[in-house]
Amino acid sequence: MICVIVRAVPDLVEGLEIEEREVKPYRYMANELDEYAVEHAVNLKEKYGERVEVVGIANEDAYDEIDEFLYMAIAKGADKAYKVLIPRTTNYKIVDAMSEFLKKFDIIMTGTLAVDEFYGVFGAIVADKLNYPYVGGVKGIDLDGDFAIVKKELGGGAYLVLKVKKPAVFGILSLEKPPRYVPFSKLRSIMKTAEIEELRFDIEEESLDVRFIEPPKPEVEFIDGTPEEIAEKLADIIKGLVT
């Protein structure tokens, strides 16, 4: 049975409010690499009939928004969706509380990283907590009896092919083919019929002594004007730089 962890993360396109002790997003979205993990899991379901359960984790602000991402996972083919409300804490404390639940799965997948994940790598923490092998940077996954065969990216298109004994944890980085398309009508009907089960864990709070800083203003020279004027100025600059 496969478990996919999907995290609600700040939508970076919508911008962020940066305070010294807190980063406040205007909107949340599903972590893109976690959505890739859903794709891989559903591929394995289609190929081998594996059961796929998705666990959404979100803080108070994103706890309603995560429903949509979980319905999307069901629309893609996941068998069951749970959601977990997390307090202000770290990945380490979340995994401490959830590890017993995660023991029933023989493959646990999530994104290699989330966009706001800077302290502890979720998948690696799960693996060490359960004493399972961990491989991150995964772009492909197949099954062979007691083993998973994974492709781990090395960069520049190179990759390792690894045979990993299950149970195991994988951090997903990319897809080998484009993600499934889910028509809105299908998503809407799933939203009416599917249920998301709330899971409650005793997750300890942990506040990190961290300071968030807005990056310094860039020293870039911005070129203004109409599109034609901009193109004209840019062309002159480029000619000066490349000849």
Added chain:
Amino acid sequence: MILVYAETFEGKISDITYELLRKARELGDEVWTVVIGKAELEGLGASDKVIHVDDERFNNPALHRYVLKKIVEMYKPKKILIGNTPIGIDLALGILPTLVSCVDLDSKARAVSYGGKVFVEVEFEGIYLINRGSFEPLKVDGEFEVERLSIDVEHEIELLDVVKPEIDVDITKADVVVGVGRGAQNIIDVAEELAEALGGVVGASRPLVDQGILPASRQIGRSGRTISPKLYLALGISGAMEHVEGVKAKNVIAINKDKKAPIFRISRYGVVGDVEEIVPLLLERLR
């Protein structure tokens, strides 16, 4: 003691190891370097001691995290410096506090997060996954003490194959690179023509490679290749840290709709605007 993980692949120590050694040396504590698998111990003279787990079973980098875990349990280093690379990130041990995308380290550590839009400052002891290019390399050919260590690991991860792509175009050697990102996916043909007009090549950020629009050989960044052209023209690229790490260009010109896009932080000239509108006009003038 500060422990530096020497990343190796196919018997060779990766360059990022020397960048880590520079910082480790500055921290003022004893510096040990750990090399896992068969490798030529080259340029590690900045270390007080090298621990070499000289065992061909560990030519498989996927096993390094278990070897490192044992070494950490044995020697209890205060700080562990690891390159934030496709191999290095898997060494983030779940048993220790770990900072991802670290760019500086003294009494406090600094990292970039939120796609490059926020800097994070935090004080702790544990693992620092350090971004490429954060420190000048320190490669020293002198003498150093080597301790050979034999270690067993219990996890079964077998390396079946190493697959390398065919390189259609070598973007690392081009003088001009026109980079296309998500914002430029509708004008790839225009970008190709522009690159041709400038005697350059087209490179891409990760999303376009993931979507199969361009081959992996064109990918710029942490999980792609590092480019060092005279001019990098970044079209519709937000400039997340993963991408920017692979850009060592003399001049960067970026066009992006979002004035706050991190790509402008490494740019000499910037345009806040629509690439679909501006790039065709630019091409007309450079053809």
